[in-house]
Amino acid sequence: MHSPSDHETPLGCGPLCPSLSDAQRPVKLQIFERIRAAGSASRSQIAKELRISPATASTLTAELIDDGFLCETRATLTPTDSPRGRPPVALAIEAGRHLVAGIKLGTHEMTGIVVNFGGQQIASARIEVDTGMDSPRVWAENCATLFRELLNEGNLTPPQIAHLGVAVPGYVDNFSGIVAWSPLLDTRGTNFADLLHAHLGVPVSIDNDANLVALAELWFGVGRDKSDFLVVTVEKGVGTGAVLDHRLFRGAHGYGLELAHTKVQLDGALCRCGQRGCLEAYVSDYALVREARAALGLLDEPVARTTELLIRLGDEAKAGNPVARSIFTRAGRYLALGLANMVSLLDPSFIILSGDRLGQNYFEAEESLSEMRQLVLGAGRSLPRIEVHRWDDLLWAHGGAALALSAVTEAELGLPREDAA
Ligand SMILES: [Zn+2]
Known part of the structure; x- marks a missing residue:
């Protein structure tokens, strides 16, 4: 707290909001x-x-x-x-006033859509990629390839796209366009929005990919009529997006609600962010693969593809291999722990779980959900409803399109962001 000597004491009392804050939209x-x-x-x-x-x-x-x-x-x-x-x-x-696009980055497949100003889908495209952690320039090239496919599909030219929204995993600052850290980019602190703008020739906004799943739910899905809900995705990593009071919550710097890198163990397993004990280091693909290689006796074999190893681990678990089963059970318990903490912090009415791994592996199990319920302080409170959704990647691209629609609408009917901040 500032002492009176730091600041001139303002007159009056109550929150000192700027003239046009997000809550006071034109x-x-x-x-x-x-x-x-x-x-x-x-x-x-x-x-x-x-x-x-x-x-x-x-x-x-x-x-x-x-x-x-x-x-x-x-x-x-x-x-x-x-x-x-x-x-x-x-x-x-006037739905034809603008077209906008949304794109999701992915290590095996990238998807994108074009929608009109009313949100109706005009075109969609997918491309296969085989890119792991790489330079921002390589990822920008991937986006440019997909963007060209989208334009071809819709018989469009770049000037017809008013704005592009891009879903990027990691610590992404939507306001500045800077990616502080991403498992896909080999450099930190890149202004990826500016780089994409230069590559593609259209204005670009970026955001954390799980935030954009929450935005997709808020704009197009089951979250449209809900004031407060959480989305948790479990795939290559763990992602979290939250809608509070009908708006996406990003925190002061855009890095809020990173459930993946909350610590669940002091000095615990090594996470790909470089720190130890993160939730993601116990429940994501690479965490399961790390354990699967030891459990299946594959430590001396060349590194197999993640999906192949996970399928083998799943088969072993189904066949009754107790070690394989224990790996999924443990991951499910850690996810239950993370969710219970989120429920204690935010008290959402609804939680959507999404991701390839959820339907087929460990978290549909009732014991994991009941573990979560036990970890949340009861005292007669009602717990959130939980649904498991298995979306394809186009839903993530819809979140990018919603971000682009917001950017265009606010630029034309609100004040410029620098004035509104
Ligand atoms: Zn981490």
Whole structure:
């Protein structure tokens, strides 16, 4: 806490918010976002929901129509909703105003989509890659290849894409575009958004890939009507995204809620981030493979591909090999521990678990979930509902597209971010 000598004591009391913080979005932006979320809405609905006068709603929506953001459409009202037989009119998004794209980085496959301003999918593409940790330039080349595929698929040219959102694993600062650390990049502190912008010729926003799964759920999935929920992904690593009060939570520097690198053991197993005892070092692919090689007596053999070893380990466990089984059980218990800590910290109403490994391996087991419940202090509290989703990678790309839609919308209907911060 600052002492009075550090700062001039401000007058008054209560939070000193900037003139346009995220919680105080411009009314026109709020109108546009409500209509986009609902598909269509009448002027009177908007006035009611935003608690503004019908005259203000009329003026602002007229400006949005004049500026090409909204159009009038036939309302889907019953005849009784439309007095005196007047044709009911609602407002909808000018979906063709912009196209945006979303891309997910991946070590074996990369996926991308193009959507219009209303969120409808226009094109999708996948490319095979065989890139592990490599230079940011190589990853930018991969993105450029996928971006060209997307444009071909949609019969589009680069200037038609207003913005691109890219999902990157690791510590990613969405605000600055800097990747502080990623398991895919061999250098730290790269401004990957700027590098991609230079390579692809379109404005780019980046974010942590699990954040973008949470954003995809918030924009397109089961999270649309939920105020607070968590997404935990278990694949090559462990990812976490959280939506609090209907907005993605990123923390002060964009690195918030990295469940993967919370410590579950002092001086524990070595994590690929370079530290010891991280949750990820006990539950992710590479952690299971490390144990599988010892359990299956493969320490002297050449390193096999991760997926092959995991399949062998899974087969051994199914066949009753107690060591193989214990590896999955242990990983499930550590994941239960991590989730229990998240529930204790954030009290979400809903948790979505996602990732290739979840359906087939260890975490659907009821004993892991019951372990999680036991680790959370009970006292009569209700525990979050947990669902296991097995999405394909296009959902991650949808999160990138949602990020791009936000960036374009806020740039045109909000204040520039440097003014709003
Ligand atoms: Zn770590």
